[in-house]
Amino acid sequence: METDGTRRGRNPLQRMFVFLPGSGRLLQIIWPFLVIVLLLLLLANESMHILSAARAYSEGESLWSKGQKRAMFHLVRYSETHSEDDYRKYLEAISVPLGDEKARVEMEKPDPNYPAVWQGFVEGRNHPDDIPGLIMLFRRFRRLDFMAAVIDLWAEGDRHIAELTQIADQLHARIASGRTSTDSVLPFRDRILDLDTRLTPLTDKFSSTLGEATRKTGFLLLLANLAIAGTLVPVGIYLSYRLVRRREEAERALKLSEERFNLAVTGSNDGLWDWNIDTGEVYYSPRFKELLGYTEREMGDNVEAFNSRLHPEDKPAHEQAIDGHLQRGGPFDIEMRMQTKAGEYRWFHFRGQALRTAAGRAMRMAGAMTDTTDRRLTAAELFAEKERAQVTLASIADGVITTGTDGWVEYLNPVAEALTGWTTASARGLPLRGIVNTVDETTRKITPNPIEMVLREERTIEVSAT
Structure with a gap:
């Protein structure tokens, strides 16, 4: 009964599961809860991603407001000093809301140019790690009422920024032409201050609307998490209950089958054997050992216990029969002599059949042994x-x-x-x-x-x- 598969022993997966007794049965019971936990983790991760995007919008709004305030400040200074340095600082500050506007306009399109969106947010000084969330939140929730209100206020603010850039261009052209008198520049300053007066409540409203949208988003995500958890947990309990019931029914059927098997073994004159080819372990029924004159504990449950008692002249025929069955699928039906505890050799008729994997590899082999000595005599x-x-x-x-x-x-x-x-x-x-x-x-x-x-x-x- 010794083959190369026996000598190779257990594969790594088998060795790993040795340390997890009952792992297969445990997995059959808890897998619904593992799926539920996985789904809840995915939902929690998505919720955190959405909330992180909402936070990124709040930070972006802060950068937008600061950029707008600094741009107006430096433009007013430019109207007073006529210094190109102040105008350069204005351009640097106004680039923040202009970059955000570029991203917003592109995202409103049915098929946005995402590299252009990315570049716009970068010009708006948003952190690169926040940009995917900014894009996701805009594209996914644009049509929801609270998000639509935020984006509409953003668009209105961009229209004011466009008006500011128009004033700045006209002022810069007036000063560059040499007309720098107070009467020539003062109307531009008044328009800038008027625009600032209109922008201040708009930015305040944008901040409060964005805060309300963030709170609604968090509340909706909480409800979604609770609803999904409240749905999945009962489903998991029901599935586990069904699995446990099926397991109990299978165990009862197995117990009944084992009882029938034990009755059949007890009432049979044959000795039964079951060889695990992968591990080399062999089950010898009590009758098998009794036919050789041994008690239950006197004979080992391994291949060597069989090979050591086989008559030397019958070993070649035995090996040929085993290989023919395992390798070529031929019948295993052979008579051989086995040495009993008393030292005599008796004739036995062996029959067996291998259990194979889907790939055709033999993994177990079981059969029966009948004493044929008296019949031969x-x-x-x-x-x-x-x-x-x-x-x-x-x-x-x-x-x-x-x-x-x-x-x-x-x-x-x-x-x-x-x-x-x-x-x-x-x-x-x-x-x-x-x-x-x-x-x-x-x-x-x-x-x-x-x-x-x-x-x-x-x-x-x-x-x-x-």
Whole structure:
């Protein structure tokens, strides 16, 4: 029973599960909860991603407001100092809301140019790690009322920024042309201050609307988490309950099957064996060990316990039969001699069948062992007795014909062959009437078939015939 698979032993997966007793059964029970936990973790991760995006919008709004305030401050300074340095600082500050506007306008399109959106948010000084969340929140929730209100205020603010850039361009052109008198510049300053007056409540409203949108988003995500958890947990409990019920039914069926198996083993005269090819472990039934003269604990449950008791002359035939069955699928049906505890060798008839994986690899093999020593001895004695009977029949002076219970000829001694003209070889398998007919000496009629008379009356029949 020893193959390469036995010597290789357990694979890494089998060795790993050795440390997890009952892991397969545990997994069958808890897998619904594992799926629920995984789904809740995915939902929590998505919730955190959305809330992080909402936070990024709040930070972006702060950068937008600061950029707008600084731009107006430096533009007013520029109207007073006419310094290009102040105008440069204005351009640097106004680039923040202008960059955000570029991103917003592009995201409003059905098929946005995302590199352009990314560049716009970068110009708006948003952190690169926050940009994916900014895009996701805008594209996914643009049509929701609270998000739409925020974006509408953003668009309105951008229109004011466009007005500011128009004023700045006109002011810069006026100063560059040399018209720097107070009467020439003052109207621009008044327009800037008026625009600042209109922008301040707008930015305040944007901040409060964005805060309200963030709170609503958090509340909705909380409801979604609770609703999904409240739905999945009962489902998981129900699925686990069904799995436990099925497991209990399977265990009851298995227990009943084991009881039937044990009854069959106890009432059978055969010894049973079950060989785990991967691990090398072998189960020998109590009757198997008893047939060899051992008690339950006196014989090991391994391949060596079998091989060490196999007759040396039978080992080649055994190995050939095992390999033929495992490698080529041939039948495993062989008679071999095994040494008993008393030291004598007895004949046993072995039969077995392998259990294979889907790929065709044998993983287990089980079968039965029957003691055939007495049958062999009886057959040998019957053969010897038959030989002696045939010698006796061949030497007597009477003609003797033997048949089976069906009346078919089996043997003719030499005298019968001479009398009938039939040889044993040519007459074997023919009916008695086919080779000889007996005639009543008195009536000269054919007598009844003596074989039928013997079988019918169950006694010795004497027939006076020629």
